Amino acid sequence: MDLTVLLVKGLIILVIFGITLLIATYSTYAERKVAGFLQDRLGPNRAGPFGLLQPIADAGKMFFKEDFIPAQASKWLFILGPCLAMLTALMSSAVIPFGDSIRFGEYTIPMQAIEINIGVLYIFGVVSLGVYGIMVGGWASNNKFSLLGAIRAASQNISYEIALGLSLIAILMMTGSLSLRAIVEEQATFFEWNVFTQPLGFIIFLTCAFAECNRTPFDLPECETELVGGYHTEYSSMKLGFYLFAEYINMFVSSAFISSLYFGGYHYPFMNAVHDALTGSMGEITGHNIATAIGTVVFFAKIFFFIFFFMWVRWTIPRFRYDQLMNLGWKTLIPLSILNVVVTGAGLLYDIKYTTWLIVVVMVVLAVMSSARAPKSQAAPQRA
Protein backbone atom coordinates (compact mmCIF):
# COMPACT_ATOMS: atom_id res chain seq x y z
CA MET A 1 0.00 0.00 0.00
CA ASP A 2 1.33 3.38 -1.02
CA LEU A 3 1.74 6.26 1.44
CA THR A 4 -0.73 8.48 -0.42
CA VAL A 5 -3.28 5.71 -0.42
CA LEU A 6 -2.79 5.27 3.31
CA LEU A 7 -3.14 9.00 3.79
CA VAL A 8 -6.38 9.17 1.85
CA LYS A 9 -7.65 6.11 3.71
CA GLY A 10 -6.86 7.77 7.03
CA LEU A 11 -8.62 10.89 5.86
CA ILE A 12 -11.70 8.89 4.90
CA ILE A 13 -11.72 7.16 8.29
CA LEU A 14 -11.47 10.50 10.10
CA VAL A 15 -14.19 12.03 7.96
CA ILE A 16 -16.53 9.09 8.56
CA PHE A 17 -15.81 9.30 12.29
CA GLY A 18 -16.56 13.01 12.29
CA ILE A 19 -19.69 12.62 10.21
CA THR A 20 -20.94 9.86 12.50
CA LEU A 21 -20.53 12.08 15.53
CA LEU A 22 -22.06 15.08 13.80
CA ILE A 23 -25.08 13.14 12.63
CA ALA A 24 -25.56 11.60 16.06
CA THR A 25 -25.41 15.07 17.62
CA TYR A 26 -27.96 16.47 15.28
CA SER A 27 -30.12 13.37 15.60
CA THR A 28 -30.83 14.46 19.17
CA TYR A 29 -31.94 17.82 17.82
CA ALA A 30 -33.90 16.19 15.00
CA GLU A 31 -35.56 13.82 17.44
CA ARG A 32 -36.87 16.69 19.52
CA LYS A 33 -37.88 18.68 16.48
CA VAL A 34 -39.65 15.71 14.85
CA ALA A 35 -41.32 14.85 18.13
CA GLY A 36 -42.52 18.41 18.38
CA PHE A 37 -43.87 18.54 14.86
CA LEU A 38 -45.61 15.19 15.16
CA GLN A 39 -47.31 16.43 18.32
CA ASP A 40 -48.35 19.81 16.87
CA ARG A 41 -45.58 21.63 18.68
CA LEU A 42 -42.55 23.47 17.34
CA GLY A 43 -39.76 21.77 19.25
CA PRO A 44 -36.61 23.55 20.45
CA ASN A 45 -36.25 26.94 18.76
CA ARG A 46 -34.56 29.21 21.27
CA ALA A 47 -30.84 28.39 20.96
CA GLY A 48 -29.65 29.90 17.71
CA PRO A 49 -31.67 30.13 14.50
CA PHE A 50 -34.30 27.36 14.47
CA GLY A 51 -32.72 26.08 17.69
CA LEU A 52 -29.76 24.74 15.75
CA LEU A 53 -27.39 25.28 18.69
CA GLN A 54 -29.54 23.16 20.97
CA PRO A 55 -27.28 20.05 20.82
CA ILE A 56 -24.31 22.17 21.90
CA ALA A 57 -26.32 23.57 24.80
CA ASP A 58 -27.35 20.03 25.75
CA ALA A 59 -23.77 18.81 25.63
CA GLY A 60 -22.66 21.76 27.75
CA LYS A 61 -25.32 20.91 30.29
CA MET A 62 -24.24 17.27 30.33
CA PHE A 63 -20.59 18.19 30.93
CA PHE A 64 -21.37 20.48 33.84
CA LYS A 65 -23.57 18.06 35.73
CA GLU A 66 -22.26 16.24 38.76
CA ASP A 67 -20.50 13.04 37.75
CA PHE A 68 -21.90 10.75 40.39
CA ILE A 69 -20.83 7.18 41.15
CA PRO A 70 -23.00 5.37 43.72
CA ALA A 71 -21.16 4.14 46.81
CA GLN A 72 -22.17 0.52 46.33
CA ALA A 73 -21.45 0.47 42.61
CA SER A 74 -18.58 -1.46 41.15
CA LYS A 75 -16.56 1.55 40.18
CA TRP A 76 -14.50 0.40 37.21
CA LEU A 77 -17.31 -1.52 35.59
CA PHE A 78 -19.54 1.48 36.16
CA ILE A 79 -17.12 3.55 34.10
CA LEU A 80 -16.53 0.79 31.57
CA GLY A 81 -20.23 0.47 30.68
CA PRO A 82 -20.73 3.74 28.79
CA CYS A 83 -17.24 3.45 27.29
CA LEU A 84 -18.11 0.07 25.80
CA ALA A 85 -21.44 1.32 24.50
CA MET A 86 -19.79 4.28 22.80
CA LEU A 87 -16.87 2.26 21.45
CA THR A 88 -18.95 -0.44 19.82
CA ALA A 89 -21.36 2.11 18.42
CA LEU A 90 -18.53 4.02 16.76
CA MET A 91 -16.74 0.94 15.47
CA SER A 92 -19.61 -0.43 13.44
CA SER A 93 -19.66 2.28 10.77
CA ALA A 94 -16.19 1.22 9.56
CA VAL A 95 -17.28 -1.24 6.90
CA ILE A 96 -20.20 0.65 5.40
CA PRO A 97 -19.53 1.75 1.81
CA PHE A 98 -20.52 5.41 1.64
CA GLY A 99 -19.87 5.77 -2.07
CA ASP A 100 -18.35 4.23 -5.14
CA SER A 101 -14.71 5.27 -5.37
CA ILE A 102 -12.48 8.31 -5.68
CA ARG A 103 -9.94 8.42 -8.50
CA PHE A 104 -6.85 10.54 -8.55
CA GLY A 105 -3.81 9.89 -10.64
CA GLU A 106 -3.60 6.16 -11.15
CA TYR A 107 -5.20 5.37 -7.81
CA THR A 108 -8.75 4.26 -7.23
CA ILE A 109 -9.82 4.44 -3.61
CA PRO A 110 -13.19 3.12 -2.46
CA MET A 111 -15.25 5.47 -0.28
CA GLN A 112 -15.14 3.16 2.69
CA ALA A 113 -13.07 2.99 5.84
CA ILE A 114 -12.07 -0.66 5.47
CA GLU A 115 -13.07 -2.99 2.67
CA ILE A 116 -13.18 -6.49 4.13
CA ASN A 117 -14.94 -9.45 2.63
CA ILE A 118 -16.80 -10.25 5.86
CA GLY A 119 -18.30 -6.79 6.41
CA VAL A 120 -21.71 -8.10 7.44
CA LEU A 121 -20.20 -10.46 9.99
CA TYR A 122 -18.07 -7.63 11.36
CA ILE A 123 -21.11 -5.43 11.93
CA PHE A 124 -22.93 -8.32 13.56
CA GLY A 125 -20.04 -9.03 15.90
CA VAL A 126 -19.66 -5.41 16.93
CA VAL A 127 -23.40 -4.87 17.38
CA SER A 128 -23.72 -7.92 19.61
CA LEU A 129 -20.79 -6.63 21.65
CA GLY A 130 -22.84 -3.47 22.13
CA VAL A 131 -25.15 -5.24 24.52
CA TYR A 132 -22.22 -5.64 26.91
CA GLY A 133 -22.11 -1.88 27.37
CA ILE A 134 -25.70 -1.94 28.62
CA MET A 135 -25.31 -5.17 30.58
CA VAL A 136 -22.10 -4.11 32.35
CA GLY A 137 -23.49 -0.67 33.12
CA GLY A 138 -26.74 -2.05 34.47
CA TRP A 139 -25.02 -4.67 36.58
CA ALA A 140 -22.37 -2.32 37.97
CA SER A 141 -25.00 0.17 39.15
CA ASN A 142 -25.97 -2.31 41.88
CA ASN A 143 -29.59 -1.30 41.57
CA LYS A 144 -32.53 -3.61 40.96
CA PHE A 145 -34.11 -1.47 38.29
CA SER A 146 -30.87 -1.02 36.39
CA LEU A 147 -30.22 -4.74 36.50
CA LEU A 148 -33.74 -5.50 35.30
CA GLY A 149 -33.27 -3.08 32.43
CA ALA A 150 -29.95 -4.63 31.54
CA ILE A 151 -31.38 -8.14 31.61
CA ARG A 152 -34.23 -7.05 29.40
CA ALA A 153 -31.79 -5.47 26.98
CA ALA A 154 -29.64 -8.58 26.85
CA SER A 155 -32.48 -11.03 26.31
CA GLN A 156 -34.19 -8.77 23.80
CA ASN A 157 -31.04 -8.25 21.76
CA ILE A 158 -30.24 -11.94 21.73
CA SER A 159 -33.78 -12.88 20.69
CA TYR A 160 -33.95 -10.40 17.86
CA GLU A 161 -30.43 -10.99 16.61
CA ILE A 162 -31.49 -14.46 15.49
CA ALA A 163 -34.30 -13.17 13.29
CA LEU A 164 -32.02 -10.36 12.11
CA GLY A 165 -29.35 -12.84 11.05
CA LEU A 166 -31.83 -15.19 9.41
CA SER A 167 -33.41 -12.43 7.35
CA LEU A 168 -29.92 -11.43 6.25
CA ILE A 169 -29.05 -14.97 5.18
CA ALA A 170 -31.57 -14.71 2.36
CA ILE A 171 -29.67 -11.72 1.03
CA LEU A 172 -26.32 -13.43 1.47
CA MET A 173 -27.66 -16.36 -0.53
CA MET A 174 -28.64 -14.06 -3.36
CA THR A 175 -25.35 -12.20 -3.39
CA GLY A 176 -23.03 -15.02 -2.48
CA SER A 177 -20.80 -12.66 -0.53
CA LEU A 178 -20.49 -11.24 2.98
CA SER A 179 -18.92 -8.04 1.71
CA LEU A 180 -21.20 -5.04 2.03
CA ARG A 181 -19.75 -3.53 -1.13
CA ALA A 182 -20.56 -6.67 -3.08
CA ILE A 183 -24.10 -6.60 -1.72
CA VAL A 184 -24.49 -2.97 -2.78
CA GLU A 185 -23.01 -3.63 -6.24
CA GLU A 186 -25.52 -6.45 -6.66
CA GLN A 187 -28.38 -3.94 -6.47
CA ALA A 188 -27.24 -1.80 -9.38
CA THR A 189 -30.58 -1.62 -11.19
CA PHE A 190 -33.63 -0.20 -9.47
CA PHE A 191 -35.82 -3.30 -9.50
CA GLU A 192 -33.03 -5.44 -8.17
CA TRP A 193 -32.89 -3.48 -4.94
CA ASN A 194 -33.27 -6.04 -2.21
CA VAL A 195 -36.38 -4.36 -0.89
CA PHE A 196 -38.12 -5.50 -4.08
CA THR A 197 -36.64 -8.98 -4.12
CA GLN A 198 -36.89 -9.51 -0.36
CA PRO A 199 -39.94 -7.61 0.88
CA LEU A 200 -40.57 -9.93 3.80
CA GLY A 201 -36.91 -10.00 4.77
CA PHE A 202 -36.90 -6.22 4.74
CA ILE A 203 -39.83 -5.97 7.14
CA ILE A 204 -38.29 -8.53 9.49
CA PHE A 205 -34.91 -6.80 9.32
CA LEU A 206 -36.44 -3.40 9.98
CA THR A 207 -38.37 -4.67 13.00
CA CYS A 208 -35.28 -6.34 14.41
CA ALA A 209 -33.21 -3.23 13.77
CA PHE A 210 -35.65 -1.29 15.94
CA ALA A 211 -35.24 -3.90 18.65
CA GLU A 212 -31.44 -3.90 18.37
CA CYS A 213 -31.31 -0.13 18.74
CA ASN A 214 -33.63 -0.27 21.77
CA ARG A 215 -35.95 2.16 20.08
CA THR A 216 -39.70 2.36 20.61
CA PRO A 217 -41.75 0.12 20.33
CA PHE A 218 -38.95 -2.05 21.71
CA ASP A 219 -37.45 0.33 24.27
CA LEU A 220 -38.21 -1.90 27.24
CA PRO A 221 -34.66 -1.68 28.66
CA GLU A 222 -35.20 1.98 29.48
CA CYS A 223 -38.90 1.77 30.04
CA GLU A 224 -39.35 4.72 32.36
CA THR A 225 -42.83 3.85 33.56
CA GLU A 226 -41.71 0.47 34.90
CA LEU A 227 -37.99 0.72 35.54
CA VAL A 228 -37.37 4.37 36.52
CA GLY A 229 -34.71 4.89 33.84
CA GLY A 230 -33.75 1.33 33.01
CA TYR A 231 -30.07 0.49 32.79
CA HIS A 232 -28.96 4.11 33.03
CA THR A 233 -30.92 4.99 36.17
CA GLU A 234 -27.76 5.60 38.21
CA TYR A 235 -25.86 7.43 35.51
CA SER A 236 -25.44 11.16 35.32
CA SER A 237 -23.33 13.73 33.51
CA MET A 238 -21.45 12.70 30.38
CA LYS A 239 -21.64 8.98 31.23
CA LEU A 240 -25.38 9.23 30.68
CA GLY A 241 -24.60 11.38 27.68
CA PHE A 242 -22.48 8.59 26.23
CA TYR A 243 -25.30 6.09 26.61
CA LEU A 244 -27.78 8.37 24.91
CA PHE A 245 -25.25 9.29 22.27
CA ALA A 246 -24.43 5.64 21.58
CA GLU A 247 -28.12 5.04 20.96
CA TYR A 248 -28.20 7.73 18.30
CA ILE A 249 -25.00 6.47 16.68
CA ASN A 250 -26.52 3.00 16.58
CA MET A 251 -29.56 4.49 14.93
CA PHE A 252 -27.40 6.14 12.29
CA VAL A 253 -25.40 2.98 11.67
CA SER A 254 -28.45 0.78 11.37
CA SER A 255 -30.06 3.28 9.01
CA ALA A 256 -26.91 3.13 6.89
CA PHE A 257 -26.92 -0.66 7.14
CA ILE A 258 -30.56 -0.91 6.08
CA SER A 259 -30.11 1.44 3.16
CA SER A 260 -27.04 -0.39 1.89
CA LEU A 261 -28.57 -3.84 2.36
CA TYR A 262 -32.06 -3.20 1.03
CA PHE A 263 -32.13 0.15 -0.74
CA GLY A 264 -29.15 -0.15 -3.03
CA GLY A 265 -26.70 1.92 -0.98
CA TYR A 266 -25.29 4.68 -3.18
CA HIS A 267 -27.19 3.52 -6.25
CA TYR A 268 -30.06 5.48 -7.72
CA PRO A 269 -32.12 5.05 -10.88
CA PHE A 270 -30.37 6.08 -14.11
CA MET A 271 -27.05 6.40 -12.33
CA ASN A 272 -25.15 4.86 -15.24
CA ALA A 273 -26.54 7.47 -17.61
CA VAL A 274 -25.53 10.22 -15.16
CA HIS A 275 -22.08 8.69 -14.80
CA ASP A 276 -21.56 8.48 -18.54
CA ALA A 277 -22.77 12.04 -19.09
CA LEU A 278 -20.44 13.37 -16.38
CA THR A 279 -17.37 11.47 -17.56
CA GLY A 280 -18.18 12.45 -21.13
CA SER A 281 -18.41 16.17 -20.40
CA MET A 282 -15.85 16.65 -17.60
CA GLY A 283 -13.20 14.08 -18.29
CA GLU A 284 -12.69 10.58 -16.95
CA ILE A 285 -11.41 11.42 -13.47
CA THR A 286 -13.39 14.53 -12.46
CA GLY A 287 -16.58 13.12 -13.91
CA HIS A 288 -16.15 9.89 -12.02
CA ASN A 289 -15.47 11.70 -8.75
CA ILE A 290 -18.51 13.93 -9.17
CA ALA A 291 -20.67 10.90 -9.95
CA THR A 292 -19.34 9.30 -6.76
CA ALA A 293 -20.22 12.43 -4.81
CA ILE A 294 -23.78 12.34 -6.15
CA GLY A 295 -24.04 8.70 -5.12
CA THR A 296 -22.83 9.55 -1.62
CA VAL A 297 -25.40 12.32 -1.33
CA VAL A 298 -28.11 9.89 -2.41
CA PHE A 299 -26.90 7.39 0.16
CA PHE A 300 -27.08 9.99 2.91
CA ALA A 301 -30.56 10.97 1.79
CA LYS A 302 -31.60 7.36 2.28
CA ILE A 303 -29.93 7.28 5.69
CA PHE A 304 -31.70 10.45 6.76
CA PHE A 305 -35.01 9.06 5.63
CA PHE A 306 -34.50 6.00 7.81
CA ILE A 307 -33.42 8.09 10.79
CA PHE A 308 -36.60 10.07 10.31
CA PHE A 309 -38.54 6.84 10.05
CA PHE A 310 -37.07 5.65 13.35
CA MET A 311 -38.32 8.85 14.99
CA TRP A 312 -41.63 8.78 13.20
CA VAL A 313 -42.31 5.27 14.53
CA ARG A 314 -41.16 6.27 17.99
CA TRP A 315 -43.84 8.92 18.27
CA THR A 316 -46.53 6.71 16.76
CA ILE A 317 -46.41 3.27 18.34
CA PRO A 318 -46.62 2.57 22.05
CA ARG A 319 -44.21 0.18 23.73
CA PHE A 320 -44.80 -3.59 23.55
CA ARG A 321 -45.47 -5.56 26.68
CA TYR A 322 -42.60 -7.89 27.50
CA ASP A 323 -44.44 -11.12 26.65
CA GLN A 324 -45.69 -9.57 23.41
CA LEU A 325 -42.12 -8.69 22.57
CA MET A 326 -40.90 -12.23 23.15
CA ASN A 327 -43.88 -13.75 21.30
CA LEU A 328 -43.28 -11.53 18.32
CA GLY A 329 -39.60 -12.34 18.25
CA TRP A 330 -39.65 -16.09 18.78
CA LYS A 331 -43.03 -17.18 17.46
CA THR A 332 -43.45 -14.87 14.51
CA LEU A 333 -40.25 -13.35 13.20
CA ILE A 334 -37.94 -16.37 13.51
CA PRO A 335 -40.28 -18.89 11.78
CA LEU A 336 -41.09 -16.32 9.11
CA SER A 337 -37.44 -15.62 8.45
CA ILE A 338 -36.65 -19.34 8.21
CA LEU A 339 -39.52 -19.67 5.73
CA ASN A 340 -38.06 -16.70 3.88
CA VAL A 341 -34.68 -18.42 3.63
CA VAL A 342 -36.24 -21.63 2.35
CA VAL A 343 -38.38 -19.92 -0.27
CA THR A 344 -35.49 -17.75 -1.43
CA GLY A 345 -33.33 -20.86 -1.78
CA ALA A 346 -36.00 -22.62 -3.78
CA GLY A 347 -36.31 -19.60 -6.03
CA LEU A 348 -32.55 -19.43 -6.56
CA LEU A 349 -32.60 -23.03 -7.74
CA TYR A 350 -34.75 -21.93 -10.67
CA ASP A 351 -33.06 -18.52 -11.00
CA ILE A 352 -36.14 -16.56 -9.96
CA LYS A 353 -35.35 -13.67 -7.65
CA TYR A 354 -38.81 -12.59 -6.67
CA THR A 355 -40.09 -15.77 -5.04
CA THR A 356 -40.52 -14.26 -1.57
CA TRP A 357 -43.43 -12.24 -2.91
CA LEU A 358 -45.20 -15.59 -2.77
CA ILE A 359 -45.07 -15.53 1.04
CA VAL A 360 -46.31 -11.94 1.09
CA VAL A 361 -49.20 -12.74 -1.24
CA VAL A 362 -50.17 -15.82 0.76
CA MET A 363 -50.05 -13.86 4.01
CA VAL A 364 -52.16 -11.03 2.63
CA VAL A 365 -54.73 -13.52 1.31
CA LEU A 366 -54.84 -15.31 4.65
CA ALA A 367 -55.20 -12.07 6.52
CA VAL A 368 -58.03 -10.85 4.31
CA MET A 369 -59.77 -14.19 4.59
CA SER A 370 -59.47 -14.35 8.35
CA SER A 371 -60.76 -10.85 8.83
CA ALA A 372 -63.63 -11.60 6.46
CA ARG A 373 -64.50 -14.73 8.40
CA ALA A 374 -64.21 -13.08 11.78
CA PRO A 375 -67.52 -12.36 13.50
CA LYS A 376 -68.59 -8.85 12.70
CA SER A 377 -67.91 -6.70 15.69
CA GLN A 378 -71.25 -5.64 17.06
CA ALA A 379 -71.89 -1.99 16.36
CA ALA A 380 -72.49 -1.76 20.09
CA PRO A 381 -76.09 -0.61 20.52
CA GLN A 382 -75.40 1.59 23.49
CA ARG A 383 -78.61 3.53 23.54
CA ALA A 384 -80.19 1.33 26.16
Add this chain to the structure above:
Amino acid sequence: MQLTNRSKQVSNKEMTLAEKMYLPSIAQGLAITIKHFFMKKPTIQYPEVKRYLGPVFRGHHVLKRDEQGRERCTACGLCAVACPAEAISMIAAERKKGEENLYREEKYAAVYEINMLRCIFCGLCEEACPKQAIYLRHDRMVPVFQERDGIVYGKDKLVERMDDRYVRMNSEVKATPTEPSLTKAAT
Protein backbone atom coordinates in the same frame (compact mmCIF):
# COMPACT_ATOMS: atom_id res chain seq x y z
CA MET B 1 -77.12 5.84 31.38
CA GLN B 2 -75.25 7.18 28.42
CA LEU B 3 -72.70 9.85 29.24
CA THR B 4 -71.10 10.25 25.83
CA ASN B 5 -71.70 8.98 22.33
CA ARG B 6 -68.02 8.44 21.66
CA SER B 7 -67.51 5.53 24.04
CA LYS B 8 -66.51 2.17 22.59
CA GLN B 9 -67.42 -1.21 23.96
CA VAL B 10 -64.35 -3.09 25.09
CA SER B 11 -64.15 -6.59 23.67
CA ASN B 12 -61.79 -9.40 24.44
CA LYS B 13 -62.29 -11.30 21.21
CA GLU B 14 -59.53 -13.25 19.48
CA MET B 15 -57.57 -11.06 17.07
CA THR B 16 -57.76 -11.86 13.39
CA LEU B 17 -54.58 -12.60 11.47
CA ALA B 18 -54.55 -9.12 9.96
CA GLU B 19 -54.71 -7.63 13.44
CA LYS B 20 -52.03 -9.98 14.70
CA MET B 21 -49.68 -8.85 11.96
CA TYR B 22 -49.85 -5.31 13.40
CA LEU B 23 -48.72 -3.88 10.07
CA PRO B 24 -52.05 -2.48 8.80
CA SER B 25 -52.73 -0.67 12.05
CA ILE B 26 -49.12 0.52 12.23
CA ALA B 27 -49.47 1.98 8.74
CA GLN B 28 -52.70 3.63 9.84
CA GLY B 29 -51.00 5.12 12.88
CA LEU B 30 -48.06 6.37 10.83
CA ALA B 31 -50.47 8.05 8.43
CA ILE B 32 -52.15 9.86 11.30
CA THR B 33 -48.90 11.11 12.80
CA ILE B 34 -47.46 12.27 9.48
CA LYS B 35 -50.64 14.24 8.91
CA HIS B 36 -49.96 16.07 12.14
CA PHE B 37 -46.37 16.66 11.01
CA PHE B 38 -47.60 18.97 8.25
CA MET B 39 -50.37 20.61 10.23
CA LYS B 40 -50.19 24.23 11.19
CA LYS B 41 -48.80 24.57 14.69
CA PRO B 42 -50.99 26.44 17.16
CA THR B 43 -47.98 27.60 19.19
CA ILE B 44 -47.77 31.32 19.92
CA GLN B 45 -44.14 32.45 20.31
CA TYR B 46 -44.79 34.08 23.68
CA PRO B 47 -42.25 36.77 24.41
CA GLU B 48 -42.18 37.96 20.81
CA VAL B 49 -45.85 37.50 20.03
CA LYS B 50 -48.50 38.19 22.61
CA ARG B 51 -52.00 36.96 22.36
CA TYR B 52 -55.04 39.18 22.82
CA LEU B 53 -56.49 38.05 26.13
CA GLY B 54 -59.94 39.58 25.86
CA PRO B 55 -61.48 42.72 27.38
CA VAL B 56 -62.03 41.06 30.76
CA PHE B 57 -58.37 40.28 31.43
CA ARG B 58 -57.13 41.80 34.68
CA GLY B 59 -53.62 43.11 34.24
CA HIS B 60 -51.65 46.17 35.26
CA HIS B 61 -53.43 48.60 37.63
CA VAL B 62 -54.12 52.11 36.49
CA LEU B 63 -55.37 55.15 38.45
CA LYS B 64 -57.68 56.86 36.00
CA ARG B 65 -57.85 60.54 35.22
CA ASP B 66 -61.09 62.15 34.06
CA GLU B 67 -61.70 63.87 30.70
CA GLN B 68 -59.92 67.02 31.84
CA GLY B 69 -56.92 65.08 33.06
CA ARG B 70 -57.67 65.32 36.79
CA GLU B 71 -57.09 62.35 39.06
CA ARG B 72 -60.39 60.73 39.97
CA CYS B 73 -59.24 59.07 43.19
CA THR B 74 -60.58 60.64 46.36
CA ALA B 75 -58.72 58.40 48.79
CA CYS B 76 -61.87 56.98 50.35
CA GLY B 77 -60.06 53.72 51.12
CA LEU B 78 -62.82 51.42 49.86
CA CYS B 79 -60.41 49.63 47.56
CA ALA B 80 -58.05 48.96 50.45
CA VAL B 81 -60.97 47.59 52.44
CA ALA B 82 -62.14 45.42 49.58
CA CYS B 83 -58.69 44.06 48.83
CA PRO B 84 -58.54 40.46 50.12
CA ALA B 85 -54.75 40.42 49.94
CA GLU B 86 -54.34 43.77 51.72
CA ALA B 87 -52.07 44.99 48.99
CA ILE B 88 -53.33 48.56 48.80
CA SER B 89 -52.39 51.39 51.13
CA MET B 90 -52.82 55.13 50.78
CA ILE B 91 -52.38 58.44 52.53
CA ALA B 92 -55.04 61.08 51.93
CA ALA B 93 -54.45 64.80 51.63
CA GLU B 94 -56.62 67.88 51.15
CA ARG B 95 -56.61 69.69 47.85
CA LYS B 96 -54.96 73.11 48.04
CA LYS B 97 -56.14 76.14 46.15
CA GLY B 98 -54.85 76.11 42.59
CA GLU B 99 -54.75 72.34 42.37
CA GLU B 100 -58.27 72.04 40.96
CA ASN B 101 -56.88 71.01 37.59
CA LEU B 102 -54.89 68.20 39.21
CA TYR B 103 -57.44 66.50 41.46
CA ARG B 104 -61.14 66.26 40.82
CA GLU B 105 -62.30 65.87 44.43
CA GLU B 106 -61.43 67.99 47.44
CA LYS B 107 -59.57 65.11 49.01
CA TYR B 108 -57.03 63.12 47.09
CA ALA B 109 -54.47 60.37 47.58
CA ALA B 110 -51.08 61.89 48.24
CA VAL B 111 -49.57 58.41 48.37
CA TYR B 112 -51.18 55.41 46.74
CA GLU B 113 -49.26 52.15 46.87
CA ILE B 114 -49.98 48.64 45.65
CA ASN B 115 -47.71 45.82 46.73
CA MET B 116 -47.45 43.74 43.57
CA LEU B 117 -46.24 40.68 45.46
CA ARG B 118 -49.44 40.67 47.51
CA CYS B 119 -51.86 41.57 44.75
CA ILE B 120 -53.78 38.60 43.39
CA PHE B 121 -55.37 40.50 40.50
CA CYS B 122 -58.89 39.67 41.63
CA GLY B 123 -60.30 43.02 40.53
CA LEU B 124 -62.27 43.65 43.71
CA CYS B 125 -60.71 47.12 44.05
CA GLU B 126 -62.10 47.99 40.65
CA GLU B 127 -65.55 46.87 41.74
CA ALA B 128 -65.37 48.66 45.09
CA CYS B 129 -64.29 52.04 43.71
CA PRO B 130 -67.19 54.56 43.78
CA LYS B 131 -65.32 57.06 41.62
CA GLN B 132 -64.22 54.70 38.85
CA ALA B 133 -60.68 55.64 39.65
CA ILE B 134 -58.88 52.30 39.68
CA TYR B 135 -58.90 49.80 36.84
CA LEU B 136 -56.97 46.69 35.98
CA ARG B 137 -55.90 47.19 32.39
CA HIS B 138 -56.77 44.37 30.01
CA ASP B 139 -53.99 45.16 27.56
CA ARG B 140 -50.90 45.24 29.74
CA MET B 141 -49.38 42.82 32.21
CA VAL B 142 -47.30 43.60 35.27
CA PRO B 143 -43.74 42.81 34.23
CA VAL B 144 -41.83 39.96 35.85
CA PHE B 145 -39.87 41.05 38.92
CA GLN B 146 -36.12 40.69 38.83
CA GLU B 147 -35.35 42.60 42.05
CA ARG B 148 -37.07 42.91 45.39
CA ASP B 149 -37.03 46.70 45.42
CA GLY B 150 -39.52 48.28 43.11
CA ILE B 151 -42.18 45.72 43.91
CA VAL B 152 -44.35 48.28 45.69
CA TYR B 153 -45.83 50.38 42.91
CA GLY B 154 -46.39 54.03 43.80
CA LYS B 155 -48.34 56.73 42.03
CA ASP B 156 -45.52 57.24 39.56
CA LYS B 157 -46.25 53.84 38.06
CA LEU B 158 -49.98 53.72 38.65
CA VAL B 159 -51.43 57.07 37.55
CA GLU B 160 -52.59 57.10 33.96
CA ARG B 161 -50.37 59.08 31.62
CA MET B 162 -52.11 61.61 29.38
CA ASP B 163 -50.41 60.28 26.25
CA ASP B 164 -51.43 56.72 27.11
CA ARG B 165 -55.11 56.92 28.08
CA TYR B 166 -56.77 53.64 28.96
CA VAL B 167 -60.16 52.73 27.49
CA ARG B 168 -61.67 49.39 28.45
CA MET B 169 -63.46 48.55 25.20
CA ASN B 170 -60.79 49.94 22.91
CA SER B 171 -61.19 48.05 19.67
CA GLU B 172 -57.73 49.03 18.49
CA VAL B 173 -56.18 46.95 21.24
CA LYS B 174 -57.42 43.91 19.44
CA ALA B 175 -54.80 44.37 16.77
CA THR B 176 -52.25 42.37 18.73
CA PRO B 177 -50.59 39.95 16.30
CA THR B 178 -51.62 36.41 17.12
CA GLU B 179 -50.25 34.03 14.50
CA PRO B 180 -46.50 33.88 14.02
CA SER B 181 -45.19 32.71 10.69
CA LEU B 182 -43.00 29.66 11.17
CA THR B 183 -39.93 31.03 9.49
CA LYS B 184 -39.71 34.27 11.39
CA ALA B 185 -40.87 33.05 14.72
CA ALA B 186 -38.47 30.15 14.96
CA THR B 187 -35.57 32.40 15.84
